[in-house]
Structure formats: C-alpha cells, structure tokens
Amino acid sequence: MHGATRSASIMGVGGQLSVKAPAELVVVGLGFVAAGLGLVLLVLRQLRALLAEAVAGSPFGARSAGRVRLIGAAIIVAELTRALVVLVGSLWARAHVHVPGVGFKAAFPVQFAGLGAGVLVMVLAEVFRVGAVLQRDHDLTV
Amino acid sequence: MTLTELADRVGITLANLSILKTSKARAVRFSTLEAICRELACQPGDVLSWTSGRPSAMSTQPATGRARRVA
Numbered sequence: 001m002h003g004a005t006r007s008a009s010i011m012g013v014g015g016q017l018s019v020k021a022p023a024e025l026v027v028v029g030l031g032f033v034a035a036g037l038g039l040v041l042l043v044l045r046q047l048r049a050l051l052a053e054a055v056a057g058s059p060f061g062a063r064s065a066g067r068v069r070l071i072g073a074a075i076i077v078a079e080l081t082r083a084l085v086v087l088v089g090s091l092w093a094r095a096h097v098h099v100p101g102v103g104f105k106a107a108f109p110v111q112f113a114g115l116g117a118g119v120l121v122m123v124l125a126e127v128f129r130v131g132a133v134l135q136r137d138h139d140l141t142v
Numbered sequence: 143m144t145l146t147e148l149a150d151r152v153g154i155t156l157a158n159l160s161i162l163k164t165s166k167a168r169a170v171r172f173s174t175l176e177a178i179c180r181e182l183a184c185q186p187g188d189v190l191s192w193t194s195g196r197p198s199a200m201s202t203q204p205a206t207g208r209a210r211r212v213a
Contacts, residue, residue, distance in 0.1 A: 140168040142158045 019097050032085050036078065043074050060131035068128050072121030079114035143181075152177040 021029070046067040053061040087108045094104040143151075149159040154174060161167050162174075175186055182189070 137168050140161060140166065142154055142162045142167045142170050142174050 017097070017099070017102075019093070022096075025092060028088065029085075032081065035081065039074050039078050039081075043071050046071050058135055060128060060135040062132055062136075065125050065129035065132055069122055069125035072118050072125060075118035075121055076115055079111060079118065082114075083108050083110045148178075148181060151181045 050059060050064060050067055053059055053064060087106060090104055090106045094106055097104065145159055145163075146156055149156045152159070152174060154162075158167075162170065175189075178184075178189060179186055
C-alpha cells in the first residue's frame, strides 16, 4: 500500500547445495554403505531361518530367540549408524564448505522411533525364548 | 506284548513311548499314565520312581513283579 511500511523476516530458505566430496569422504561413505548392506543381509538371513522354522512346524525353535535378538540389535545399530553418518557429514560440511551467510551445525539426529523399534524386537526375543521352553516341554510331554 | 502294541493300546507314538522308557520325558499326562497302568495292570508307583541328584529326578522304571512284561 502507498506509504505503508512493513517489516518482514525470512523464515526459511529451500534449495540444494552440491559439493564435490573428496576421495576420503567417498571411501568413508562407501564403507557405511557396505556396512549397511551387510546389516540388511544379516537381518534377511535371520528372517529366512525364522520363516523356515515356522514352516517346518513351530516358530519356537531353540535358536529362534537368538535370531530375533540379533534382528533387534541390528535395528538399533542401523539407527545409531544412520545418525553417525549424518554427524560425520555435518562435521565435514562445517569444516570444508564455506558459503557466505550459511552456517552448518553438527548434528547427531537419533530417531527414538527407530531405537524403540529395535528395543521392541529385543523384548519380542524374550517371548520367543519362553516359547522355546514351552515348546520343548510340550514336545517332551508324553 | 511288544512296545509297538503297548504304544498303540496306550494311544501314544512309539517315539514317545521310547522317550518315556529312557526317562527323557519332561512330563507325563495323567491320561497316559492311566492308560499305561491299565495295559500293564500295575500301579503308577510301579513305573515311576524318584532319585535325588539326577537332572531329571523323576524317572520311569520298568514295571516289576505284578506288572506284565513288555518286550
């Protein structure tokens, strides 16, 4: 409006920042990717064994609790590793990327939902442990 | 009477009867014990015993004396 003075502030800016990563950062990144793939394969292997036991007759085999516990641990490790990757990236950006007017914060963004899911699976492992005991008693009840 | 015949009459598998015979069973149903005593014409005390110091303190003993012999 003519003659009116208004003030405004920038609430946020969106966009993309492309940075050429040095070789050592690429190697570290590939290491994290390989570790992630390894975790995924480990979890898939445990799930496959659990499914095989369930199809064979009962999911409460002697090793089922250990497998479920391993899956829970893998979920927790994956979440912590994800946060670690973000931390490494943000630390590197803070040290090596300089953009006028832009600052980078080091962050370790652990998602408690992810950790909670891992803990829940570990608790489920206890259910499988008790189930295995009951299954053994049942199998040896004449 | 053979073990197979006894298993059939009692209503359990031969494998389970073998588990019972070798004292590996963790529990015995009363219905099974009743059937065994009926077929062997014996009392539960004739086929069960308790011994201290064993991992599975309760064990099955071969029926003695009054009971019928099982091959």
